[in-house]
Amino acid sequence: MTYDVNLVRQQFPSLDRPAVFLDNPAGTQIAKPSLDRINRYLLECNANHEGRFETSRRSDEVLYEAHAAMADFLNASRPEEIIFGNNMTTLTLHMSRTLARNLQPGDNILVTRLDHDANISPWMLVAEDKGCNLLWVDIDVEQGKLDLDDFARALDRKPKIAAFGYASNLLGTVNPVKMLTKMAHDAGALVYIDAVQYAPHGPIDVQDIGCDFLVCSSYKFFGPHAGALYGKYDRLSELKAYKVRPASNELPYKFETGTQNHEGIAGVLGALEYLQWLGMQFGAGQVQAWREAGFSGRRLELKVGMSAMQAYEKELSRKLIGIVQSISGTRIHGVTDLDHLDERVPTVSFTVDGKDPERIADELGRLGFYVWNGHNYALAIVERMGLLDAGGMVRIGPVHYNTLDELERFGEALEKVVK
Ligand SMILES: Cc1ncc(COP(=O)(O)O)c(C=O)c1O
Structure with missing residues (x-):
């Protein structure tokens, strides 16, 4: 159709x-499927983790499925690479603080002027706390794009972390994130991408981009107020999380501190089901190309x-x-x-x-x-x-x-x- x-x-x-x-x-x-998921969660599954009773089992199933669906949406390699949280800003403050544990005074962190402040201030705070330097990448004011020469110059200073956006929330500019990631990796930096403004507009493939971390927020893609962070499994595994002692040391739970917004996470699953529906209704023209790119099942429907x-x-x-x-x-x-x-x-x-x-x-x-x-x-x-x-x-x-x-x-x- x-x-x-x-x-x-x-x-x-x-x-x-x-x-x-x-x-x-x-x-x-x-989207209605998201609203329905929220309602159903609260009416039929509302409970905390790992109880020996029906609603807790159902709750854990829904939460697992939401991680799996989000992994499919971003083409992550496994559900454990998905960490849910309040919103992108909170997740970024949390992850930047975690990453800061491995930084030394004098280390450089790259940020860009094209970014939303949620991918700038957390790194400024890290720089303040750890005695690191911020390397600001400029924009081409006339074109409203990132200045790629300035990006390359900043990489010459070997930042430990490069934080940049996928799409600007103000100008709408889409960055060439795959190329930027390769350049940053070649310079030895970890890559942290803010995809909040791209997620409601186009397909994301974290494996193709090759980034270490990528964050987005479901209230920007037709779901409720909740955020999701992707991290490469090995990176997340080796990081020491800020968590309380009784909480699990396993992924993704070691980063999902406290009791999560379960109904919100169920709503994210519903938003992704809506996007799948969109693919099944209107995606006939695109399906072949994505199938040839190796996608099938829910991953294919979401991409389409x-x-x-x-x-x-x-x-x-x-x-x-x-x-x-x-x-x-x-x-x-x-x-x-x-x-x-x-x-x-x-x-x-x-x-x-x-x-x-x-x-x-x-x-x-x-x-x-x-x-x-x-x-x-x-x-x-x-x-x-x-x-x-x-x-x-x-x-x-x-x-x-x-x-x-x-x-x-x-x-x-x-x-x-x-x-
Ligand atoms: C590009 C971008 N990054 C980050 C954020 C912050 O997202 P959140 O409200 O989920 O913290 C926004 C919110 O508008 C945004 O547009």
Whole structure:
């Protein structure tokens, strides 16, 4: 079946109202299979780990399945490589502190100005605590991309850790993560990737990328508020976790401190089941290529689902860029070349000459168009572009459940607001 956005929208009960949700980079609406999983968990399985009774056994089964599904989503080699936690930020603070145990004063850590602060501040704190140096990789301000020459120069200083993003939450730019990982590994660094903004837009393959760690958050890909961290099995095994003594020393539990958000993790499983459904409904055109790449079963369905979504989202990107550019006085910060849509997700941020981004977002909100303004925690980008005092940017973030018609209507509203 060809992609049918109306059928997709039926899977999202909260979309059944007049508002136009373009606030998705800050959190998507939840898919019905995810909601159902949360409900079912709380009604039928609600218990703690490893009890000698039915609800505890069922709870452990659901939690195991969620790890397995997440491993399939990221193409990790085994479920034990998946660690769930509150959100990406908490997981990163936890893992950075764990990795810091092996750092010495004077060691270098690479971070980039294209990143969300959740993949910068945790490393700043490590640098402060351990007497390490931060190596800042710059951005090409005109193109809104990472400065690859600067990345290579930073690697000459042999950082122990290289932390970078998969896609920018502000500009939408997608980094060439496989190439960056290879460069960083050749320089002897461990690679930590923030995939929070790429996960709702495209297929991820941690084995192909070769990264040591990768993090994402399920509330950005149609599930509940929960985070997931992938770590290479050997790396995770050799790390000493911050944990309490009675807690398991096995993976992934040694990093899943305290009692987890079980219903949230069940909801992640439901979100992944939704993405599988997407693959089964609309993925016929992509299935052969992924099968030839060696995928089968749930891994295949997830990859196909994400590819089907990605193909549709290119139409959204094209349309949105055209709409924003057609309004006089606007400037998009980031990739606008329609021949290079592979280098961006559909998140489009812009400024309007002489207008306050907050006012624009506020007036759009009143008209029923939900968008974000400011720096959106991509503080380093906004500072580097000199836009902090001017209030940052307006960010429009469609996902695969938004329609071309919604974007048309958004354009009309923006034109009015700007005038
Ligand atoms: C790119 C990126 N990284 C990290 C985060 C932080 O994610 P969390 O809210 O799960 O901590 C966000 C949140 O917007 C993000 O967009």
